[in-house]
Amino acid sequence: MVYFVTQTLNGLFSAALLFLIASGLTLAFGVMRIVNIAHGSFYMLGVYVAYTVATRTSSLLAGTLVAVIIVGAVGFLMQRLFLRRFASQPLAQMMMTMGFALVFRDAALMIWGGDPFTLTTPGWLAGSMEIGAIVFPWYRLFVIAVAALVGVGLWIINERTLIGARVRATVDDPEIAAATGINVARLSGGVFAVGAALAAFGGVMGGPILGGYAGMDFELLPLAFVVVIIGGMGSLKGALIGAIVVGMIDNFGKALVPELSYFTLFAPMVLVLALKPTGLYGRA
């Protein structure tokens, strides 16, 4: 029982990180039809930048802010300078992001080296919660809470504000949205930048536990993709459900059959695709 509760909480922690990362991926896809291979790189760059800043200033908060801003700016520039000229050419856009993913991967290796590291957990979140026999680190709970807050924030923006309405309209049909006067190009840049920043934020939030290491970008990417495939591309609600499904399965899979850890993702993906090829909340 204790084992089960602990693993469930661990699964929720993974789900929290996956939601932060995949929400940006799914929104970028919904608005621009971009399959962003560089999304894992944003996650990786977030950890690395935060690490550099946090070791200099010994403040994780400063590291987080700088990482989110820098990676968001990188995403914005990438969209503005490179992806925008290939609007409505999904294949060219994908290959462009693939090129950037490879460049980022090698640049990170060049700048930061290949040694793994972890970010320091802030002092006030050190230690563990203890309820009976269940021991669970405060920091993980904190990440779950933060992701929940971000989720609520995104939901409010998406459902209750004018910007959100524009985003939803563009997800539904970019051409009609543009015809109604929505500046789709500007909106796309914004969504892409926010997505990149969220991925970086996810990286930093996971940093004290998962840390940074060479190859983390491509290791995460399929997980984020499976979340989006299961949840449906372009849907925040889908990203949430997908993140919980993938987080749980990945976590229990790793704990129970470590040899088959990636393989466990296969089943839910196949199941969803067989029943609903566009994902749970995706539109055809």
Added chain:
Amino acid sequence: MAERSVGRQWRLPLVVLFAAFLLVSPPFLSAYWVGLLTQVVILGILAMSLDLLIGYTGLPSLGHAGFFGVAAYGVGILSTTYHAGFWTSVAGGLAIGTGLAALFGLIVSHVRDVYFLMITMALGMVLWGLSFRWIPVTGGDNGISGIPRLETLVGLPAAGPIPFYYVALFVFALCMGLMTLLVKSPFGLTLQGIREHEPRMRSLGFNTWLHGYLSYVCAGAFASVAGIMWAYYNGFVSPTYLDLTASSELFLMVTLGGPATLVGPVIGAGAIVILKNVMSAYTARWLLILGIVYIVTILWAPQGLWNLGQRRRA
């Protein structure tokens, strides 16, 4: 299609030139360059097989290295763990690669475009994860080494770089011939029709699902052939054969060379293999270069080298 006019007259002489070079040059080259040419023809098979999907059927697969890698693992496991003979290993590798394509095809053949891209990538990474973590069977990160060298084949000596190269070249020519027949056949023309306008093909009465599915399985089978050759060429297999970098290198070979031409992807494979090996003498930053080549290709030669000088397809 009539839009292909400019530069077309150079194609045939160039193909003849390349073919003559591949056939005649090895005895005059060093073992290093014969090795590179062997890599080019094997990866050429792989790139052509992906071209069936990307170029001819319009299905952009980002997990295609998976079949290549799985077939290589099939050969590795059969010939080391089970000490199977050459033909058994080849048949096993081909069967597992093609069988997997037949299985995955059932999952991916209902989706198109970017959905296809994402799902094939996820499936490819599932295979990579399996090769990386299923240590008792695959050896994990170390891979499987000690695949016996090819000594003789149908009574002919096949040991050494040059005989092996000619074996590879023969397989390459065979595969290229088969794939050319395939794309020129009514089946292949139907695939191109699906690429251009699937609903129209469906309303004409074609079973577009079945066509897409079969092209996926064929592509998987040819990729398996390449994987088998690659396993014998290197004598070992490792998870790097089927990771995302491998699939993206492969994707670049097709795009850089020119999709829907078969010859183009071989040229792309040649360009990437030679660039990779030449650059490795100067720098360890191969991925950086690969990424830049990717970006430059998309910006300036999105139709591929083999289609340069020809008007864009609408």
